[in-house]
Amino acid sequence: MKISQMVMVPGLLSTADVYRPLIDALGKDVFVAETRLDDTIEAMARRLLDEAHGRFLLCGHSMGGYVALELLRLAPERVAGLALIATSARADAPEQTAVRLRLIDMARRRGIEEAAKLLEPKLFGPRGGGEALRRLNLEMAREIGTDVFARQQEAIIARRDQQEVLAGIDVPTVVVAGTADAIIPPQRSQEMAAAIPGADLVMLNEIGHMVPLEAPGETHAAVAGLQARVAAA
Structure with a gap:
């Protein structure tokens, strides 16, 4: 089966703009998955x-990684290479679910901007923030809106545990995480990389959860390395 394109799956409250630096660097043949419907x-x-x-x-970032792992469970033959960015193979923990439900309630009572602003301090690491990225984050949240945010959070809460899928992944894989991720502990990336045969692990110092935006150069390098491995396979 011919490899036709790079597929990117955005995370919670994110549009295709979360991948914009990577899309611009790759140039063509990029498809951004729909996660709002x-x-x-x-x-x-x-x-x-x-x-x-x-x-x-x-390529899946955060919630996009959950979608990527589910796709691998459903149709592994469709995937030639895999990039998992700031994500986890575990199901939602009770304390995570409780936070998600509070955020849904806040968004419905006070608007999506208030929920996004509450999340913002946890999204960016000490090296990767900046006013422009914070504005972009708020713009993406406005575009997503409260109803889609609630739907995405509920989907995340109900997701299955994918840890058993990891050992069966037999395509070139890179796992990328920021050491300052306050949303998904970087240890989740380390355990995924250890469980996936032959996976590369890229840990980015002082980068938070929004890896594709905070560290676009390093993200592109990781994905380009994956492309090279797939081409050589």
Whole structure:
């Protein structure tokens, strides 16, 4: 099966703009998955399978990583290479679910901007923030809106544990994380990389959760390295 494109899956409250530096660097043949219409991670993955073409390289950030792992469970033959960025293979923990439900309630009572501003201090690390990125984060939140935010959070809460999928991944894989990620502990990336045969692990010092925006050069290097491994396989 021919490798046709790079597929990128955005995370919670993110649009295609979260990948803009990477898309600009890659230049072409990039497809950004739709994650705003479905109420389960599985439905997002099935939509991606229907809309993407052929066999592809798959890149998932945060919630996008949950979608990527679900797609691998459903149709591993469609994936030629995998990049997992600031994400986890574990199911939602009770304390995480409680925070998500509070954020949904806040967004519905006070608006999506208030929820986004509450999340903001946890999104960026000491090296990767800046006013421009914070403005972009708020713009993406406005575009997503409260209803989609709630739907995405509920999908994340109900997602399945994918740890058993990891050992069966047999394509070139890179796992990327920031050491200052306050949303998903970087240890989750370390354990994923250890569980996936032959996976590369890239840890970015003082970078937070929004890796593609905070560290665009390092993210591109990791993805370019993955492309080279796939081409050589």
